[in-house]
Amino acid sequence: MNYPMVKILMLKDWYLQRWIILATFAGGLASLGIIAIGSDGAFFIGLLLLITALVALSGQLAMSAIVGERKEQTLPFVMSLPISYREYTTSKIVGNLLIFVVPWAVMAIGSFALLAFSPKSQGLIPYTAIMATEILVNACLVASVAVITEAQSWTIAAIILGNIGLNGIGYLVAHVNGVARWMWGSSIHWSPAAYALLITEFAIIGLMIGFTFFTQSRKKDFL
Amino acid sequence: MYLQIMEQIKQKVAVGDWQRGAEIPSIRQLAVALSVSVITVKRAYLELEREGVIVTHHGKGSFIATDPELSPRLYDEELAEHLEQAARLGTLLGLSSEEIADRLQEAFERASADRLTKEQL
Amino acid sequence: MIAVHFEGVKKTYPHFALDDINFSLPAGCVMGFIGANGAGKSTTIRILMGLVHADGGTVRVLGHAMPAEQAAAKLDIGFVSEDMRLYPSATIAWHMEFIRSIYPQWDATYAESLLRRFDLKKEQKVKGLSHGQRVKAALLLALARKPKLLVLDEPTTGLDPVARREVLEEFMAVLADEERTILFSSHNTLDVEQISDQITFIDRGRIIDSNDKEIFLDRWRRLRLVLPADSELPSVPGVIEVGGSGRMPVLTTNRFEPAMVSAYRDKGATVQAVDNMTLEEIFVANVSSRRAGERA
Numbered sequence: 001m002n003y004p005m006v007k008i009l010m011l012k013d014w015y016l017q018r019w020i021i022l023a024t025f026a027g028g029l030a031s032l033g034i035i036a037i038g039s040d041g042a043f044f045i046g047l048l049l050l051i052t053a054l055v056a057l058s059g060q061l062a063m064s065a066i067v068g069e070r071k072e073q074t075l076p077f078v079m080s081l082p083i084s085y086r087e088y089t090t091s092k093i094v095g096n097l098l099i100f101v102v103p104w105a106v107m108a109i110g111s112f113a114l115l116a117f118s119p120k121s122q123g124l125i126p127y128t129a130i131m132a133t134e135i136l137v138n139a140c141l142v143a144s145v146a147v148i149t150e151a152q153s154w155t156i157a158a159i160i161l162g163n164i165g166l167n168g169i170g171y172l173v174a175h176v177n178g179v180a181r182w183m184w185g186s187s188i189h190w191s192p193a194a195y196a197l198l199i200t201e202f203a204i205i206g207l208m209i210g211f212t213f214f215t216q217s218r219k220k221d222f223l
Numbered sequence: 224m225y226l227q228i229m230e231q232i233k234q235k236v237a238v239g240d241w242q243r244g245a246e247i248p249s250i251r252q253l254a255v256a257l258s259v260s261v262i263t264v265k266r267a268y269l270e271l272e273r274e275g276v277i278v279t280h281h282g283k284g285s286f287i288a289t290d291p292e293l294s295p296r297l298y299d300e301e302l303a304e305h306l307e308q309a310a311r312l313g314t315l316l317g318l319s320s321e322e323i324a325d326r327l328q329e330a331f332e333r334a335s336a337d338r339l340t341k342e343q344l
Numbered sequence: 345m346i347a348v349h350f351e352g353v354k355k356t357y358p359h360f361a362l363d364d365i366n367f368s369l370p371a372g373c374v375m376g377f378i379g380a381n382g383a384g385k386s387t388t389i390r391i392l393m394g395l396v397h398a399d400g401g402t403v404r405v406l407g408h409a410m411p412a413e414q415a416a417a418k419l420d421i422g423f424v425s426e427d428m429r430l431y432p433s434a435t436i437a438w439h440m441e442f443i444r445s446i447y448p449q450w451d452a453t454y455a456e457s458l459l460r461r462f463d464l465k466k467e468q469k470v471k472g473l474s475h476g477q478r479v480k481a482a483l484l485l486a487l488a489r490k491p492k493l494l495v496l497d498e499p500t501t502g503l504d505p506v507a508r509r510e511v512l513e514e515f516m517a518v519l520a521d522e523e524r525t526i527l528f529s530s531h532n533t534l535d536v537e538q539i540s541d542q543i544t545f546i547d548r549g550r551i552i553d554s555n556d557k558e559i560f561l562d563r564w565r566r567l568r569l570v571l572p573a574d575s576e577l578p579s580v581p582g583v584i585e586v587g588g589s590g591r592m593p594v595l596t597t598n599r600f601e602p603a604m605v606s607a608y609r610d611k612g613a614t615v616q617a618v619d620n621m622t623l624e625e626i627f628v629a630n631v632s633s634r635r636a637g638e639r640a
Contacts, residue, residue: 002415008446015438016431073429077482079395080423081446084415220397223390225558251520258509258516260374262541266558 001090005083009091013065014099020064021099024057028103032110043114050107051135055166058100058139059159066092066146067155075150079222089147089216093209096143101136108132123185126194127174133201134169138162140205144212173197224259228267233276236287237297244289247277345371346404347493347525348392353401355387362387362549365401369542371492372522374515376536376557377529378627379546385529386425388546389497392527393423406493419447422486425497429478432471436464436481440488447489455488461510476503480511487514494518496528500535512539533624543623547631557623564626565600566619569593569608578611580604584633596621596629 014021028050035046069075078088111132115125145158173179178193235241247253250268254261268285271277276297279285313323346368353365362384369375379385390396392405394414403410408417430439436459444450459466462480473481479502486494494515500508516539518524530536536543537557544554553560571577571591582604588594597604605615621629 005415005446008442012442016433072432073427074431076395076423076425076428077430080393080418080421080428082415082419084394084411087415220399222395224561251522255516255520258513258539260539260541260557261372261519262556262558 002083002087005081005087006091006094009078009081009083009087010095010098013091013095017061017065017099020057020060024053024060025103027053028107032106035110035114047111054100054104054107054135055138055159055163057103058096058142059155061096061099062142062146062155062159063152065096066143067150067152070150071152076223085216085219085222086213089213092147093143093212096146097136097140100139104132104136104139122188123182125188126190127179127183130173130179130194130197130201131166131170133198134166134173137201137204137208138166140208144208147212148215225263225267225270228253228257228259228264229271229276232267232271233297236276237301241287243287245287247285247287249284345407345523347371347373347406348375348527349402349404350388350392351402353388353391353398353403355391355396355398360384360387360549362391362398365551367544367551367554369525369527371525372519373541374519374526374528374539375542375544376540377527377544377546378531378533378536378623379529380531380631383546384549385546386427386497387549389425389495389527389529392495393418393421420492422489422491422494423496424479424482424486424499426499426501427497428482430470430482430485433469435467435469436484437466439470439481439485440466443485443489449490451488451490454490455484458484458488458514461514462507476507479503480507483511483514487518490524492524494524494526494528496526498530499528500530500532508535515539533622533627537623545627545630547634552634553630560623560626561620563600564596564598564621564629566617566621566625567595567597567604567608568616568619569595570614570616572612575612578608578613580607580611585629585636592616596633598626598630 031049182189394411585596
């Protein structure tokens with residue numbers, strides 16, 4: 001694997017998507033600002049905006065940077081560079097997720113910090129951790145679908161389904177016994193169920209990335 | 224196309240642009256200069272070598288042949304070609320050999336007159 | 345050194361198949377691929393670049409097996425295809441810097457001279473370029489790296505005559521170096537005829553002829569005959585197509601020798617003219633006679 005080339009490709013994508021990335025960062029910061037106002041209403045609005053910004057970022061990045069290569073017909077140009085499918089796939093997946101992970105981490109840590117400082121909501125921390133990771137799983141799904149299918153239709157479907165899934169899972173997890181019991185308490189309680197959910201999510205991420213690389217290696221037509 | 228290249232080179236020799244023994248561009252250099260395929264120039268050079276117009280020393284390059292008869296010989300060949308053309312066209316027009324000879328005489332006189340005028344200027 | 349070697353290559357698609365592609369391109373030569381649209385030129389080139397994996401056969405480019413060693417091979421290959429686009433929101437300058445950061449052989453001086461030659465402005469965004477400018481920009485990026493092998497899919501299509509000439513001259517400049525090779529496909533037979541050393545004809549997924557250009561031009565002729573009244577066309581070996589009408593047939597041969605002319609004269613026909621054929625005429629005649637042969 002040619003790591004310098006992967007880096008060059010990732011930097012290229014980040015440069016070309018710089019406006020989207022900056023806009024999202026700005027939106028994310030604004031949301032945090034709203035949350036910092038302190039009222040409950042501000043908290044929910046800010047949180048919603050933050051999640052929207054994150055989901056929009058991962059979806060838009062996947063569309064512009066991944067599906068876009070095919071739509072803009074720049075795929076021959078990229079594939080004429082001294083790389084194989086390995087460098088291409090790595091740069092797309094890692095490039096996409098890396099950019100996403102930064103605002104995501106800020107949001108997650110910010111949320112944890114806020115919850116930690118208000119004693120009555122500390123029980124929400126495990127739930128928040130699970131849901132934050134779920135957003136990461138979502139981003140990974142969208143990126144994988146984009147790389148494998150290179151099609152706008154499939155990627156949009158993944159974005160929509162992911163969104164619906166996110167809400168559905170949010171509801172479901174809040175009712176899982178192992179989590180619901182301690183959610184509304186004032187202490188942080190990591191139940192086995194909560195751990196299991198968290199570990200499953202990371203496992204899913206690993207599987208998706210592995211599957212993506214596997215499928216890419218079997219492709220016989222890159223154009 | 225290789226014939227055109229041969230003609231061009233012969234012209235250059237005939238008018239003295241390229242002297243006997245002078246080095247001429249390599250096949251590749253000429254190909255690049257004319258934007259023509261290497262294989263066409265190669266063919267032209269081979270034919271020219273066969274006709275004795277140029278010589279190619281492997282590893283050293285190509286040169287105009289040092290045969291002192293070269294320029295006059297080229298002009299001679301050209302004259303023979305033109306005469307053959309004249310004979311053919313004359314026959315097509317239905318002229319007799321005397322009529323063709325007369326036309327040649329007229330052309331010769333015109334050419335001499337031209338040359339005198341040029342020398343006077 | 346053989347720059348490109350295809351042996352027994354085949355590729356099957358639902359509506360098209362490439363079959364038994366064999367050819368060898370020595371370093372320092374120019375090979376032109378001529379074929380109708382859909383004949384298989386682009387597919388062959390993509391297989392060469394490792395962008396499409398063949399279903400069978402061997403492909404070696406600059407000594408590397410493709411597609412397994414494509415990353416190493418592509419370090420020395422400059423590729424421009426008709427369906428290739430640059431990033432619309434970025435400038436030409438950005439693309440030049442991008443390529444320069446990847447390839448150590450980037451020649452900045454040469455790149456600047458190409459900018460002037462092709463009349464391109466560095467700071468212009470790609471999305472504002474006309475088609476011809478876009479093609480020239482892509483060619484600049486490929487040429488300035490001084491690659492050992494230039495692979496071009498329809499490089500002059502859509503260019504105005506001035507641009508075409510500039511581009512062809514730059515291609516020839518590449519060949520000043522004996523070790524550099526060009527393979528290009530075109531349905532513009534004039535370009536191919538001008539600069540190619542070798543020509544390969546492709547039709548319907550198969551190579552129907554591949555040879556030195558001069559050999560093609562030597563062996564193909566059109567003979568115009570006039571037959572005496574009430575006589576049949578004498579048969580002479582080597583004729584692959586008969587056209588014209590009645591007493592004035594036009595024969596096409598791909599194995600011309602002066603002896604053919606005397607053969608016809610001996611059998612009573614008058615040979616009015618022996619015409620050379622352009623590469624375009626040769627190609628068309630080659631294809632039509634083969635298709636006629638398939639139908640028979």
